[in-house]
Amino acid sequence: MNDYEIDISELGPVPLAVLRAALAHAQQNPEKHSHVLPLKDFYKLAGLSTDVSLASFLAALGQARKASVCLPDDEAQTWISDYVFGRTAVTPARFEFVINANARDAVIFPIPLSVIRAGIANDH
Numbered sequence: 001m002n003d004y005e006i007d008i009s010e011l012g013p014v015p016l017a018v019l020r021a022a023l024a025h026a027q028q029n030p031e032k033h034s035h036v037l038p039l040k041d042f043y044k045l046a047g048l049s050t051d052v053s054l055a056s057f058l059a060a061l062g063q064a065r066k067a068s069v070c071l072p073d074d075e076a077q078t079w080i081s082d083y084v085f086g087r088t089a090v091t092p093a094r095f096e097f098v099i100n101a102n103a104r105d106a107v108i109f110p111i112p113l114s115v116i117r118a119g120i121a122n123d124h
Helices: 013-028 039-046 054-064 113-123
Strands: 005-007 034-038 068-073 078-083 085-090 094-099 107-109
Touching: 013 034, 013 039, 013 054, 013 094, 034 039, 039 054, 039 094, 054 085
Parallel strands: 005 107
Antiparallel strands: 005 068, 034 094, 068 078, 085 094
């Protein structure tokens, strides 16, 4: 049985902090589909300074939203993936997000997708 994996190799420190904090919150609240937090509380959860502007947060979130949760299956020669984040909504006061159910318990790995894909292609 394969485990879902999340590629974080191309995320900088702030987008990675946003992704990890959202995943941690979703893991701690698995009964919730949509997560709503005051923005200042999410900043604290992510370890972000309150000096981080809304524009900087939105840029970091945009990068974090590019992260995929993947299920590589070498035997079947398939690569199944979806984005970690479903929907997001940000206001100056709150942050609302949905995390893909497969991402909640995924393994986070730092290997670039291009390297993994090349390895799968070379093995078959």
